[in-house]
Amino acid sequence: MLDISTYKVAQVVLMARELNRAEPELRAFIDRLTEEEQASLVALMWIGRESFGADELEEAKRTAMAEATTPTADYLLGTPHLSDHLENGMDELGISLVDDEDDLMRGG
Numbered sequence: 001m002l003d004i005s006t007y008k009v010a011q012v013v014l015m016a017r018e019l020n021r022a023e024p025e026l027r028a029f030i031d032r033l034t035e036e037e038q039a040s041l042v043a044l045m046w047i048g049r050e051s052f053g054a055d056e057l058e059e060a061k062r063t064a065m066a067e068a069t070t071p072t073a074d075y076l077l078g079t080p081h082l083s084d085h086l087e088n089g090m091d092e093l094g095i096s097l098v099d100d101e102d103d104l105m106r107g108g
Contacts, residue, residue: 002044002093003036003061009086010100012041012076016083023077030073038072039064041086045079048089057093 002009015026030038043060046052052060068075076082090097 002040002057002095004033004040004044006090006095006097007100007103008033008037009041009044009090010097010104013083013086013097014101014104016076016086019077019082027073027077030076031071033072035065035068036061039068041076042068042072044089044093045076045082045085046089047092048085048087049081054092054094 011029012026015022015029019026030041033041039061042064043052043057046060046064047054047057052063079085087097
């Protein structure tokens, strides 16, 4: 199970799409997440880019915690196609971000 809300994932996805305008906000948002939320975000990105399968979520989270040698924001923002990988990861887990993204787009 993810240790981060779909709403927070949707926020990261939307900010990542506007990275050239929203990088400072996105970096600050990720930095404010708990260690568990950050690990879930990294695991989700890995599942989205097929480094782990959806059935390996717990292993991916453990790996993210164990291998966290750089700040999570630096790692995620250095990942090409971050928003796509996060959305794909959510899809693999059978979780939709559509409602949360719509709420955020309307000013939530």
